[in-house]
Every structure is written in C-alpha cells, then in structure tokens.
Amino acid sequence: MAISFKSLSYIYDKDMPYAHKALDNIDLELKEGVITAIIGETGSGKSTLVEHLNALLLPSEGSLEILDYKLIANQKIRFLKPLRKDVGLVFQFSEYQLFEESVLKDVAFGPLNFGYTAQEAQERARRALKLVGISENLYASSPLELSGGQKRRVAIAGIIACDPKIIVLDEPTAGLDPKGAKEMTDLFVSLNKKMNKTIIIVSHDNEMVYNVCDETVVLSRGKVVYAGDTLDLFNDPVKLKEFDLLEPQIVTFRNRLIEKGFKLSREARTLNLLSDEIVRQVRR
C-alpha cells in the first residue's frame, strides 16, 4: 500500500461556531503503482483529502501513512521536506505557481529546494521539460509569457523534476482544450506505465477516469462511499444511481451494441479498444 488513511477526520475552523467537518472518519487504502481517481461533487472533500497527502493539512483526528511516513493527529512531524519530495502535488490551475525569470529556472526551483546541486537540478529540469513536451527554444523565455496549456505543462514539469514517487494531480485537465486535455492524460499515463509512478488524480471528468484510471474513490460529504475497481463502478447501474454519477458515454455505447448482438468485453475501456473489437466482429 502506498497510502493508507485510518479513521482520519479533518475539521476546518475547529472550535469556531462555524466549524466544518470536511473529512469524516476516512478509512482508505491507495495502491502503489496504479492510477487512482478521486471523484465526487464539489465540496465533497476531494481537495482537503489531497492536501493531506503532502502534509499541507494535518489530520484533526486519526492518522495517515504515506510510504514510510506517518502523520498522526496532534503530533508534530519532522520529515516535511522528504515527504514533500516523495509526494508531488500539482494544484488546480497550477500555472499560477510560476515565478522565475526563465522556464528552465522555474522547473529547477523544486529540485534545488530539495537539495540537488545546481547542475543536477538543471539536468532534471531539462529531462522533465522534455517529458512534458516543452521544446528547447522556450527554456530561456519567461514562464509568464507562455500560453495557458504550456504554462500548466511547465508547472507539472516543476513537480516531475523533483522525482516524486507519488504524483497527485488536482483537476489537471480543467480549462484545457480537448487536444491539451488528451496530451495531459497521455502524459500521466506514461508517467505511470514507463516510470512506474503512483498517480492520484482528482477529477470531474468521468470519461477520462473510465478510460485510464485503474482504481476509483468516490467521496460524498466528506465520506468515502466507494473505493475499488473503476470498471466495476461504472458498469454497475445501481452504484451509479446510488452515487449520482453519469454513466460514461463509452459504457452506454457498448451496452447498446451488446443489445444488438455484439460480443464486447468490459476491458474495451477506450474508444480505440472498443472500435478494434467492433471492427473485428463486423469483418467476420
């Protein structure tokens, strides 16, 4: 297990008349080496949950284990930096965190903070920028002059360059055009498959979640209502109704085809896989 929550609660404005319990007695295990989606309506506690993962918030009650680090309610921690190096958190609209005078410097900022030498930091920055597809002629330009999609990729490179074991992305595709969103999705799938990173994505995009996420956690009003296989969740009409989730279009499409006599496997989770299966049967 990469991460396990044990009866964790988080209360905003504790001891105030308007105290608000954002996370309520969470018991949750997140697996290592897979892509996990965290979904749920606005205000269900997704962002609060995610901010625990690198100790930006500390549990009000209960505890949390991340890799070898333990966060226990009301206990001081001394390993903030190593934890934050191992768990990279990419915020919503992360393009607003850029501040250095050049793209390369900005990406190297994280590694420098985590104790890499200037040369190592630059090397890592170059590698990360290459990975996210920022071309070399942009390295010297100001990050504030880039386009929105480029800025976000630079911001993500800034986290990848720190070489975290776990990468957490909060709404990474929000506000991007379809092509940008597709590239973003491909990016974190390849981070998972090629570099074996554990990926956790907070998202509202059920289609994307269905296409690429192995596991899904559904939050509702600060509680975990589902944690398990993504395909199991989205292929179960009862669960979808219970959690008020929209059925992914690809599931609707496949079900209609099955009604018409096609034999289609559940593993055909993307349009490409599904069309391959259809084509094979039409030819026959």
Place this chain on the structure above:
Amino acid sequence: MNNLVFGKYIPIDSFMHRLDPRAKLIGLFLMIAAVFIPKSWWAFLMIAVVELIALLLAKIGIRMIAQSFKPMIVMMIFLLVINVLTLHTGELLFMIGSVPVHHDAIFNTLFVVVRLLLMISITTLLTATTKPLDLTLGIEWILKPLEVFRFPTHEIAMMVSIALRFIPTIIEETMRIMNAQKSRGVDFENGSLSQKITSILSLIVPLFSVAFERAYELADAMEARGYVPGAERTRYHILKFHLADYLFILICIAVFAASILSRIFL
C-alpha cells in the same frame, strides 16, 4: 488567516442587520465619541448596557465579541506593566516583590482597557452586522458634502468596495500559491536570508500576476456592463431611513449627551 473575527461580517438577519448603514455609521461615531468623553464608571456602565442590548438585537453571540478581544490581551498586559512601573500616585495597594503597586496604576489601566473593549465591541458590532458593500455606500453618503470641493466620492467608494470585495479572493489565492510552493519544497518559516527572499518572491510574483489578470477581467466586465467612471448612476438598492433608523440615531445621541453630562456633573 480565516480566523480573524475583527471586521468580519456575520451573514444572519437581525434588527441591527436591517438598520440603514448610514444610521449605523453615525451611531458608531457618536458611540465612540461617547466612550472617550466620560471619566466616571457610571457612564461606562450605561454605554456597556446600551452596547449589550445592541449585541442582543444583533443576535451575535457574546463569545464572538470575546474572540475579538483576544488580540488585545497582550497589549493590555503590556499597558498594565508600564503603568505599575511608572505611576506611583494614589494609595499603595500591595507589593509584588519589591515593586509597589499603586491605586492609580491599576485604575488608570482599567480605564483604558474598558474604553478599548467598548470601542472594539462597538466597531465589531458595526462590521459584523453591515455588509462591506453597504458600509462603503454609507461612507460615500457621509463624504458626499466633500463633492463641493471636487472630491471624487463615488470613485473612491467604488475603489474601496472593489478592494473589500477582493480581500477574501486574494487571501484564498495567497493560500493556494503558498501551498503550491510548499509542495515544491519552499519553507516559508525557516531558512537563510537569501532563501527567505526567494520564498517571498515565489509568492509575490504569482500573486501580482494573478491580481493583474483579475483586474483586467474585472475592468472588461465593468465596461461590458456600461460602467463609465464619474457618470451619473442610478442605484438598485436605494438607501432609505426608516423609523427604526431615526430611533437608533436618537438613542446614540442620547448616550452621547449623557456621557457629556456625566463629564460635567459626576
């Protein structure tokens, strides 16, 4: 940062909430003046009772007012220490070690403390029951006479209300950027001077770029809705004095007058 009680609007409905912001502003000035005039405890008691009734009418818990006193405690203790060390008039009450504590030291401190507490609770009452935007409308109305001297009251009021409107947004933005930079290993609390400068820069630069972006967006939105600076404008909410507002101002004048009388006769 969200724990600040002082100056926070409490969104409920009450008699005090419904009063005209102009009446409340006038009341605030009168009451604060009343707090600083008298030299007798009876006058303070009277003001405190009126204030307490107003608090009850505002449905604001006494606990919240007590919260707003919290930041003052250090200052009060400091004041007490200074007074005990410097004021040696009045009868000697007792000794702390070799430090004599005199009657006037204690009572002068108490006087200032009571005045401060009354003033804070009056101000908190105003800000807790009046939306910031209504407050600026009230201030605009009070500054209106200055227009004779070509003082741009409306523009100033618009600027103040925009600034007030964006405080929570900017705080939220600050928190988000701080969190994002912390995730990149920035330590805002510790570190050498040069590290501190970098960490502040990593916060300020994005904050400015966000603020400018928001300013442009807001300017566009205002122009798109036909805002012209300095043009004659009508209002959606027209402020109107009601009977309760006159009564409220009358009570405040009475308290003000009573505190002047107490200074003369008590």
